[in-house]
Amino acid sequence: MEQILAKLTYQAFQYSKSYLGLNHKTLTSRVRELVAPPKDGNVQSVSAATMLQYRDRFERLLDQDWTDAEKGIYPTSLLFDTPWGDIAQYYPQLLLDLPQIWDRSNNRRFNEFSQEVKTEGYPQYYVRNFHYQTDGYLSDQSANLYDLQVEILFNGCADPMRRRILAPLKAGLESMAFATDQPRILDVACGTGRTLRMLRSTFPDSSLYGVDLSPSYLRKANQLLSELPGELPQLLQANAEELPYTDDYFHGITCVFLFHELPAPVRQKIINECYRTIQPGGTFIICDSVQSSDSPEMKPMMENFQAILHEPFYNNYVEDSIDDRLQTAGFEVVDIQIHLASKYWIARKPA
Numbered sequence: 001m002e003q004i005l006a007k008l009t010y011q012a013f014q015y016s017k018s019y020l021g022l023n024h025k026t027l028t029s030r031v032r033e034l035v036a037p038p039k040d041g042n043v044q045s046v047s048a049a050t051m052l053q054y055r056d057r058f059e060r061l062l063d064q065d066w067t068d069a070e071k072g073i074y075p076t077s078l079l080f081d082t083p084w085g086d087i088a089q090y091y092p093q094l095l096l097d098l099p100q101i102w103d104r105s106n107n108r109r110f111n112e113f114s115q116e117v118k119t120e121g122y123p124q125y126y127v128r129n130f131h132y133q134t135d136g137y138l139s140d141q142s143a144n145l146y147d148l149q150v151e152i153l154f155n156g157c158a159d160p161m162r163r164r165i166l167a168p169l170k171a172g173l174e175s176m177a178f179a180t181d182q183p184r185i186l187d188v189a190c191g192t193g194r195t196l197r198m199l200r201s202t203f204p205d206s207s208l209y210g211v212d213l214s215p216s217y218l219r220k221a222n223q224l225l226s227e228l229p230g231e232l233p234q235l236l237q238a239n240a241e242e243l244p245y246t247d248d249y250f251h252g253i254t255c256v257f258l259f260h261e262l263p264a265p266v267r268q269k270i271i272n273e274c275y276r277t278i279q280p281g282g283t284f285i286i287c288d289s290v291q292s293s294d295s296p297e298m299k300p301m302m303e304n305f306q307a308i309l310h311e312p313f314y315n316n317y318v319e320d321s322i323d324d325r326l327q328t329a330g331f332e333v334v335d336i337q338i339h340l341a342s343k344y345w346i347a348r349k350p351a
């Protein structure tokens, strides 16, 4: 009985987040129509049949998320881990920032940074306003708004999608010849640390590491991760094209929502670096957007994503064979999964 109630609570929680996200998008697009009508004429409508398929994927995602928690792969408390304080504090700022985003989007300005933001020393592909967001990834304000923006984008499903990496990672670590209770796990492009929070709850005794190019996002990650009990993850500002670790160091490496924001050769370089730094037998998991080959029915959504948000590498990403890239680096692709709007490559470095 207790389990049934807990499951219903979880479903109600997720449905509420979903409605909040949808309502936010509906209301703000109505306001935008009035004050700054979008100039991108090529937004495609999504058919009712596709919306039904998407809803079906949504329900399956919730079922899988609940089932994994029930099986003990991660604690049930993780299902409700939501930064309510940040949401209350930063939602007004997110609303106030919208007119600037609309103006940037209507005028295709994607290289605009506040005066105090330092843009030197970063790769060219990175110094831009992805999603037309203010200051790209390079200010504290951007870091404060990011989690909220992503939750709204995915109608409250960003975290359930991130959690899909946990079961295959756990299985991969347990199957290693020298399985350990203290695995070293790296999250590449850790952003504000949402995935590291999940890894900490799932692997309480692990040593966690995170790299990201953005000092502001790392500062935010440090703040959110220091709320948790246990060893603090070691965070480093670094370009994932040159990971600052020795060969064969990690038991597991994860990378969430990075690859669609990279030029193709950089995707390969980062996969090669993950191969170099993971131990033989170690598990590497990439989570990113679905692609044309696995979700052709979602093509209009994919085209809208790159048309509405500034995502210059997305069109190339959705056609890219990440499987081939993993194999080129030396990985074995163990499994490929699709959950809602995300795709997962589970790869292993041969032992």
Ligand SMILES: C[S@@+](CC[C@H](N)C(=O)[O-])C[C@H]1O[C@@H](n2cnc3c(N)ncnc32)[C@H](O)[C@@H]1O
Pocket: 126, 137, 150, 162, 188, 189, 190, 191, 192, 193, 194, 195, 211, 212, 213, 214, 217, 238, 239, 240, 241, 255, 256, 257, 258, 261
């Ligand atoms: C879409 S966000 C994803 C963040 C996080 N993984 C998540 O799940 O929300 C992309 C992140 O990749 C980082 N990034 C982009 N290019 C990078 C690179 N070459 N090396 C390290 N981090 C990078 C950005 O600073 C940003 O935090």
